[in-house]
Amino acid sequence: MVLTIDGLTLEFEGLHPLTGVSMSVDDGALAALVGPNGAGKTCVLNCIGGFYTPKAGRIRFGGAMIQGLAPHRIAARGIARTFQFVELFRGMSVLDNILLGRHRHMRSGLLAGGIFWGRSRREETLHRRRVEEIIEFLELERYRTELVASLPFGVQKLVAIGRALAMEPTLLLLDEPSTGMNREEKENLARFLLRIKHDLRTTMLWVEHDMELVGDLADTVTVLDFGRKIAEGPPAEVLRDPLVAEAYLGRAYVRERGAG
Amino acid sequence: MxxxxxxxxxxxxxxxxxxxxxxxxxxxxxxxxxxxxxxxVASPFILDLVAQTALAAIGALALNLLTGLAGQVSLGHAGFIAAGAFTTGVLIENGVRSPLVALPAAAVVGAVLGIVVGIPALRLKGLYLALGTLALHHVVLYACAEFQNHWGANTGVSIPPPAIGPWVLKGAVAWYYTLTLAAALVLALSVNLRRSRAGRAWMAIRDREIAAESVGIDVARYKVLAFVWSSAITAVAGGLFAYHRAFVSVEAFGFFLAVEYIAMIIIGGLGSALGAVLGAAFVTLLPHGLDALVAGLRLSGGAAYYLFPLKFGAFGLLMAVFLLFEPQGLVGIWRRVRNWFALWPLRYRPLRSAS
Incomplete structure (x- = not known):
């Protein structure tokens, strides 16, 4: 188990986005986290990433409890994430954005960077090489020096994945990577997700709305509804679960279809 | 190659x-x-203008690190300059005359002030941060005025020329070389920071704080570091300013000076080291240019009387014009001109969008 979540409960002044959610992600797995809008999927990612502090529950990652740690400390332990609305560094090039993913692997501080001689200079070229590998991996070569703000949304999503991959994470959290992508871009994304899983062997927790993609790619699926876990297991089983269909489509619709 | x-x-x-x-x-x-x-080839007056520009460029480059790279607005910049200048003044009043002590001391005072303003700045953003730094400016000026009234001479403190052993820094040529070299060093530091890890972390915080945290940047640490570095360099510029002017008085560090530095980095082009230097040159030379213009027009005595407010108005007007029509500042104009010549006679988009 790379990640184990136990009884995760989140509360904001009377709202209960998450109630007693438990789940785990196997080493090397592509684990999907699905649910209707407002089910609490992104809240789970924000708790893991340290952006929210859960009211109760434990998050165990790599043998240590990480709930309540600051986001940059969690990132330093090897958890990378992408955001639903990309959240790139808009004033910077694709190259610089991905180089920022290398931040935790680099050492030079302000003085060394300001002098830019010897070790800090070598460090920059060394990590530039790693960034180029990622650019090649995600087929972003033609956008290398473009400002990210000028790129199409689908490409920005890939740059965000590239930035996260540059961190060489043990666990990659993906927040709806396919949102806003067209059919072709989604097919590319599916290809990249499989390559991340098989070539890089990075464990992924993947929040997704596109059930076709989840059904085809995910190893396991966890379903949330109103902040509670309602199903988990292999996608073929979970997506047939009547409870899941009910959560997505509403009870009346399911009963009607079941009768007809 | x-x-x-x-x-x-x-x-x-x-x-x-x-x-x-x-x-x-x-x-x-x-x-x-x-x-x-x-x-x-140049007259001492021209050399002094270049030296003043270089001195302003040090302050502008330091402010650009904080505002242009790290994205933290500061109206307290004049306060840091005053702190550096008065650190030098206080030391000289107490018999410490060596710039080898005074300038590092100014840097330490600047760095400490940077921590003092940087830590509360973690909770403030945008306009509130601007007002918070403005408050620091007032506190520093108050402290400086207290010193001036109670310990120094009432009108200010005279500063003897800096001397290291037998070597005394005096005259327009010596100051020209010293200040130009100092500005070149700060410029090199700025451009290097832009292409290395720490400067990139600052720009990441400027662009998107939450994403900066997610890639493992200690946002609080880097924000405070931005204040510390910017104010330390600025305070050293203040110390140099004191030596260069040979006189320190609290009147020189009013709110208008802070606005001038903001004007430099905005007119030059926010976030660009070259822009900070161009802006510093522009703002330093503008009053002299206006003087020359008025002199050239041969107006009657009454019109020259209005020259003083005209300078203030020109700053405000120019800042508004640049914000509206040329947000990338002088450096944006420079890039367009350069690209036009690079591509002439064709008119293709340049391959690299920013460099």
Whole structure:
């Protein structure tokens, strides 16, 4: 188990986005986290990433409890994430954005960077090489020096994945990577997700709305509804679960279809 | 690589180089030679203008680190300059005359003030941060005025020329070389920070704080560091200012000075080191340009009387004009001109959008 979540409960002044959610992600797995809008999927990612502090529950990652740690400390332990609305560094090039993913692997501080001689200079070229590998991996070569703000949304999503991959994470959290992508871009994304899983062997927790993609790619699926876990297991089983269909489509619709 | 065109590169080190083509290397060499021989051809007045520009450029570059790279607005910049200048003044009043003590002391005072304002700044953003730094400016000026009234002479403190052993820094030529060299060092620091890890972390915080945290940047640490570095360099500039003017008085560090520095980095082009230098030159030379203009127009005595408010108005107007019509500032104009010549007679978009 790379990640184990136990009884995760989140509360904001009377709202209960998450109630007693438990789940785990196997080493090397592509684990999907699905649910209707407002089910609490992104809240789970924000708790893991340290952006929210859960009211109760434990998050165990790599043998240590990480709930309540600051986001940059969690990132330093090897958890990378992408955001639903990309959240790139808009004033910077694709190259610089991905180089920022290398931040935790680099050492030079302000003085060394300001002098830019010897070790800090070598460090920059060394990590530039790693960034180029990622650019090649995600087929972003033609956008290398473009400002990210000028790129199409689908490409920005890939740059965000590239930035996260540059961190060489043990666990990659993906927040709806396919949102806003067209059919072709989604097919590319599916290809990249499989390559991340098989070539890089990075464990992924993947929040997704596109059930076709989840059904085809995910190893396991966890379903949330109103902040509670309602199903988990292999996608073929979970997506047939009547409870899941009910959560997505509403009870009346399911009963009607079941009768007809 | 003999005739590198700027687009074709074979190593990552070459891609990181600041001066990458033969034309640029030659232009830089010519510029350095021009700066070196300028004292032989220019009058002391011109040299003093360049020295003033260099001094302003140090402050502008330091402010650009904080505002342009790290994205933290500061209206307290004049306060840091005052702190550096008065640190020098206090030390001289107490018999410590060596700049080798005074300038590092100014840097330490600036750094401590940077921590003092940087820590509360973690909770403030945008306009509130601007007001918070403005408050610091007032506190520092109050402290300086207290010193001036109770310990120093009422009108200010006279500063003797800086001396290291038998060597005394005096005269327009010596000051010209000293300040130009100091500005060149701060410029090198700024451009290097832009292409290395720590400066990139600052820009990440400027662009998107939450994403900066998610890639493992300690946002609080880097924000405080931005204040510490910016204010330390600014305070050293303040110390140099005190020595250069040979006189320190609290009146010189009013709110208008803070606005002037903001004007430099906005008119020059926010976030660009070259822009900070261009802006510093522009703002330093503008009053002299207006003087020359008024003198050239040969107006009657009454019109010259209005020159003083005209300078203030010109700053406000120019800042508004740049914000509205040229948000990338002088450096944006420079890039367009350069690209136009690089592409002439064709009009294709340049291959690299920013460099």
């Amino acid at each position: 003999a005739r590198g065109g700027g687009y074709f590169k074979t190593t990552y080190a070459a891609d990181l180089a600041l001066v990458d083509t033969r034309l640029r290397r030659r232009a830089l060499a010519a510029f350095v030679v021009a700066l070196l021989v300028l004292p032989r």
